[in-house]
Structure formats: structure tokens, C-alpha cells
Amino acid sequence: MPGIMAATTAVPLEETLVIVGVGLIGGSIAAAARRRGLARQIIGVGRNPERLEQARQAGFLDAVVTDPATAGPNAFIVFCTPVNHIAAAVERILPRLPAGAIITDAGSTKRRMCEALADWAGRDPTFLGSHPIAGSEKQGFEHADPELFAGRTCVITPLSGHRPADITRVRRFWAGLGMTVVSLSPAEHDQALASTSHVPHVVAAALADSLSESDRRLTGTGFASTTRIAAGDPDLWTAILCENAGPVADGLLRLQARLGDFERALRAGDVPALKSLLQTAKTKRDALDG
Amino acid sequence: MPGIMAATTAVPLEETLVIVGVGLIGGSIAAAARRRGLARQIIGVGRNPERLEQARQAGFLDAVVTDPATAGPNAFIVFCTPVNHIAAAVERILPRLPAGAIITDAGSTKRRMCEALADWAGRDPTFLGSHPIAGSEKQGFEHADPELFAGRTCVITPLSGHRPADITRVRRFWAGLGMTVVSLSPAEHDQALASTSHVPHVVAAALADSLSESDRRLTGTGFASTTRIAAGDPDLWTAILCENAGPVADGLLRLQARLGDFERALRAGDVPALKSLLQTAKTKRDALDG
Numbered sequence: 001m002p003g004i005m006a007a008t009t010a011v012p013l014e015e016t017l018v019i020v021g022v023g024l025i026g027g028s029i030a031a032a033a034r035r036r037g038l039a040r041q042i043i044g045v046g047r048n049p050e051r052l053e054q055a056r057q058a059g060f061l062d063a064v065v066t067d068p069a070t071a072g073p074n075a076f077i078v079f080c081t082p083v084n085h086i087a088a089a090v091e092r093i094l095p096r097l098p099a100g101a102i103i104t105d106a107g108s109t110k111r112r113m114c115e116a117l118a119d120w121a122g123r124d125p126t127f128l129g130s131h132p133i134a135g136s137e138k139q140g141f142e143h144a145d146p147e148l149f150a151g152r153t154c155v156i157t158p159l160s161g162h163r164p165a166d167i168t169r170v171r172r173f174w175a176g177l178g179m180t181v182v183s184l185s186p187a188e189h190d191q192a193l194a195s196t197s198h199v200p201h202v203v204a205a206a207l208a209d210s211l212s213e214s215d216r217r218l219t220g221t222g223f224a225s226t227t228r229i230a231a232g233d234p235d236l237w238t239a240i241l242c243e244n245a246g247p248v249a250d251g252l253l254r255l256q257a258r259l260g261d262f263e264r265a266l267r268a269g270d271v272p273a274l275k276s277l278l279q280t281a282k283t284k285r286d287a288l289d290g
Numbered sequence: 291m292p293g294i295m296a297a298t299t300a301v302p303l304e305e306t307l308v309i310v311g312v313g314l315i316g317g318s319i320a321a322a323a324r325r326r327g328l329a330r331q332i333i334g335v336g337r338n339p340e341r342l343e344q345a346r347q348a349g350f351l352d353a354v355v356t357d358p359a360t361a362g363p364n365a366f367i368v369f370c371t372p373v374n375h376i377a378a379a380v381e382r383i384l385p386r387l388p389a390g391a392i393i394t395d396a397g398s399t400k401r402r403m404c405e406a407l408a409d410w411a412g413r414d415p416t417f418l419g420s421h422p423i424a425g426s427e428k429q430g431f432e433h434a435d436p437e438l439f440a441g442r443t444c445v446i447t448p449l450s451g452h453r454p455a456d457i458t459r460v461r462r463f464w465a466g467l468g469m470t471v472v473s474l475s476p477a478e479h480d481q482a483l484a485s486t487s488h489v490p491h492v493v494a495a496a497l498a499d500s501l502s503e504s505d506r507r508l509t510g511t512g513f514a515s516t517t518r519i520a521a522g523d524p525d526l527w528t529a530i531l532c533e534n535a536g537p538v539a540d541g542l543l544r545l546q547a548r549l550g551d552f553e554r555a556l557r558a559g560d561v562p563a564l565k566s567l568l569q570t571a572k573t574k575r576d577a578l579d580g
Binding site: 200 | 445495497505508511515517520523527528535538541542552561570
């Protein structure tokens with residue numbers, strides 16, 4: 001009976017996927033997991049029962065619970081809440097979870113959170129940090145995209161104490177969403193993301209802020225592209241920047257120095273220096289698409 | 291005979307459109323003018339006869355000449371060559387053009403060029419500066435887009451001496467490509483474009499330059515968007531930045547100060563200050579799309 005065989009060949013990786021915080025990221029994880037058959041059921045957790053019920057009716061969730069500890073055995077729990085609230089919430093829930101459960105997250109910073117939860121590495125249930133590098137300046141599950149993660153990188157940040165089976169479980173989940181999974185220490189992650197995401201966010205915001213109302217009509221697609229991420233949620237980004245304050249501040253200092261190099265070359269009319277700065281930048285930018 | 295009437299209702303604005311420099315911008319002007327029936331014939335001028343012949347065979351041009359002064363009477367000539375070469379080339383050609391011809395350009399800076407050519411304002415033939423605010427980080431007529439200008443702004447920079455008929459003629463041409471046409475003084479233009487285009491270009495380049503090879507896999511769509519324009523031609527952009535060195539250097543100084551505000555708020559852990567900076571930026575960025 002080929003019909004039944006076809007239905008049973010795709011064994012879900014997880015029995016129960018629990019999404020805590022069903023916004024753009026949480027909704028996209030739910031949609032991607034459903035499309036790829038990664039979990040037998042998807043359960044949503046959140047502060048706003050009305051919004052959760054809307055997400056369930058929109059087809060993102062099979063069920064809604066108020067307490068992730070009631071989601072049943074072997075739950076795979078992904079925290080998609082603001083990054084500065086994750087460690088405390090995880091710490092409250094872990095002691096009440098049955099063995100076989102695992103918590104990971106989708107937060108944009110890792111060092112503080114993973115330090116706060118380091119005692120749980122290697123235990124069962126456990127917490128292991130993740131950062132799927134994908135997102136949008138938009139908010140809410142209405143903008144969720146089941147292909148948001150496909151072809152992108154996910155960083156996981158296991159500590160030396162984590163059990164290999166738990167690392168493999170988290171790695172398989174993100175790989176199942178179509179991501180390339182990379183292991184880094186939490187500090188390495190935060191240092192790198194300061195350069196690739198957090199400093200660019202501040203720069204986009206500073207540029208957007210510099211625009212006078214009368215000059216708005218004189219912007220082109222370049223300005224729109226360079227400042228796009230400045231439309232992101234200020235609360236969310238304040239939390240991200242504060243969680244990674246040191247590396248971001250250092251990155252901003254280096255960038256100010258670089259802008260100073262351009263400024264001095266311009267005032268001096270130093271054409272070769274300017275061209276060299278722009279050529280290096282172009283070479284690096286071209287490599288990003290290549 | 292409705293067929294003939296239909297064919298004669300769309301009277302071309304110009305007898306002969308001459309494009310000097312048939313790259314991405316020149317090719318897009320030719321393609322847009324052809325699609326909208328703005329000129330009876332389109333003639334290309336350039337340094338590289340082989341490339342020009344390719345552009346003609348690709349359908350962008352009706353004919354190719356080596357000297358724009360031979361294009362015939364009443365030519366509407368648009369210089370799309372690098373901005374630092376326009377004034378000298380226009381100055382060489384104007385004395386050899388017949389009355390009824392007019393030269394404008396598509397250069398990203400206006401003050402130096404318009405000052406150098408100010409003696410020609412109000413004469414016949416004449417030069418009147420333009421800047422259609424549209425572009426791409428790509429190069430070559432192969433990437434030309436007939437809709438590149440539709441719905442965008444074109445700045446024209448007439449001087450007090452220009453004849454109203456000439457101003458109207460240039461204005462109608464860009465409006466015919468679907469652009470909103472705005473008059474500014476050349477200095478006002480350069481001041482505004484420093485903020486909306488030239489400083490953002492330097493910032494995108496500085497960010498692209500800051501990326502280490504090992505961090506490349508840790509970039510997301512935010513980094514890609516924020517640095518996209520850094521892939522632009524370094525020669526072209528060196529010329530643009532040098533033509534507008536003072537306003538761009540001043541803009542970079544202000545931006546460094548703003549990044550310093552963020553840096554200090556981060557080091558001090560000043561959450562309200564950070565949130566306020568990000569909220570102002572988001573409000574301004576949202577207004578750009580609105």
C-alpha cells in the first residue's frame with residue numbers, strides 16, 4: 001500500500017515542537033517546521049492568548065498552552081522571546097520539565113544568556129543556545145515566512161559540558177529547516193555578530209536619523225537599502241545592543257576611526273587613498289554575493 | 291483613418307536624443323526614452339566603438355557617432371559620463387553645436403560642473419545640469435532598465451540666467467521618463483545629496499570593509515542590504531566624493547559624532563537613551579516608505 005508507506009517515510013525529528021513567543025521568528029519556525037514535517041505537533045506559548053489563538057487559527061500551531069512545562073514528554077522548546085528575557089524564563093521552567101525535554105532559543109546574542117544557564121549544560125533536561133541568522137524588520141506572525149531560514153546559517157553555542165546527543169538534536173533541528181549549522185563559543189558568537197549585525201544596525205539607525213524631512217524626496221534606492229533595518233523594533237534592538245554592549249561599542253569606535261580615514265582623505269583631496277578604500281570595500285562586498 | 295491618427299498623437303518631445311556614455315544610466319535613459327516614444331531617434335556617443343555597436347545591436351541606439359556635434363540640429367544631449375569629466379567635455383563641444391541644441395547630464399554632483407559652465411547659461415546652445423536620482427551598483431548597458439527612472443525624483447539646477455524655454459525643455463524630458471522634477475541651486479543639490487547618497491555610500495563601504503573573511507558566513511540579509519551600494523564602481527564613486535568633498539566630509543564628521551552618542555550610551559548602559567535614538571531612527575525610516 002504505497003499511500004501508507006509514503007505517509008510514514010517522513011518520520012518527524014521531534015514529537016512536540018514548542019514555540020515560546022509566536023512573532024515573526026517564532027511563526028516562521030513553526031511554518032518552516034510544518035512545511036518540512038519536522039514535528040508531529042507544534043504548540044505555541046505566549047503572553048497574549050488572543051494573539052496565540054489567531055496564530056493557531058492561521059494554521060501555525062496545533063495547540064496553545066500557557067505553561068511550556070505542560071507540553072508533554074520529550075518537548076523540543078524554542079524560545080523566540082526578546083533576548084534579555086530568555087535566561088530568566090528558561091531558568092524558571094527547566095526545573096519543572098520532564099527528562100527528555102530540551103530548550104534552545106533564537107536570540108541574537110549568546111554570551112550573557114549562556115553564562116547564566118551554564119549550570120544546565122550536560123543535564124537532562126538542558127538548555128543549549130542557538131541563533132538562526134535570519135530575520136526581518138517586520139514584526140508579527142502575519143509576516144512569517146516558511147523559507148526565512150532556508151540556505152542561511154544557524155550558530156549553536158554548546159558548552160564543553162553538553163552531551164553530544166543534545167548537540168546533535170539541536171543541530172538536526174536547524175539543519176532540518178534548511179540551515180547550515182556552525183558551532184561557536186557564546187563569546188565568539190557575540191564578537192562576530194557585533195560586526196555582522198549589531199554595528200550595522202546602529203549605523204543604519206544613525207543614517208536614518210540624519211535625514212531631514214526636506215531631503216526625503218532626494219533619497220534613492222541606495223539610502224533605502226542602507227537604512228532598511230533601522231525600521232526594526234526599537235525595544236528588541238535596545239535589548240540586543242545592551243546584551244552585547246562591549247563588542248558593539250568597540251565596533252562603533254573602530255567604525256568611527258574608519259569614517260575618519262575617509263573624511264581626512266576627502267579633505268586632503270587624496271584620490272588614491274579614497275579609491276583604495278572603496279576598492280577594498282567593493283572586493284569584500286562582491287565576495288559576499290559570490 | 292484612426293490608425294494614422296493614433297500614430298501621430300504621440301509626437302516625440304525631441305527630434306534627436308544623444309546619449310554620451312552608454313553604460314547603465316545612459317542605456318537606461320535610451321531604453322526609457324524609446325519605450326515612451328520621447329525621441330524620434332536615439333544616437334549614442336562613447337569612447338569604445340565596439341561597446342557602442344553592441345548597444346546599437348541590442349536595440350538601445352538607432353545610430354552611433356564619435357562626435358556629438360555631428361548629431362544634427364536641435365539635439366537633446368545627455369552626458370552620462372563620469373561626473374568629473376563632464377564640464378571639460380561639454381565646454382569643448384558647446385562652441386561647435388548649432389543653435390537649438392541643448393546639453394544636460396545625469397551626474398551625481400552639480401556645484402563644480404555648473405560653476406564651470408555658468409557662462410553658458412542663457413545662451414543658445416546651452417548647458418543645464420540635471421541629476422536623475424536613480425541608479426544601481428551594477429555597470430554596463432546590459433543591466434539597463436527602462437523603468438529605472440519611473441516614479442523617482444530628478445533634480446535640475448538652472449541658474450538665474452537660463453531661458454525659461456530651456457528649463458521647460460529639460461524638465462519635460464525627465465518628466466517624460468516618469469520622474470518628478472525638482473529645481474534646486476547646484477550648491478543646495480550637493481548639500482542634500484551628501485546626506486542622502488554620498489555619506490551613505492562611504493558608510494556602506496566602511497561597513498563592508500570591516501568584515502573579516504571568517505565572519506562572512508555569519509552575515510544575514512541586514513548586512514547585505516546595509517552594504518549593497520559598496521559594490522559600486524570605485525572610480526565612479528571616488529569622482530563623486532571628490533566633486534563634493536566638503537559637504538561629504540562634514541556629513542561624515544556629524545555621523546561619527548552620532549555613532550559616538552550610541553557608543554557612550556552603550557558603555558553607560560543607558561537604556562532610555564538607546565531606545566530613544568533607535569525610536570527616532572525608526573520613525574524617520576518608516577516615513578520613507580509611507
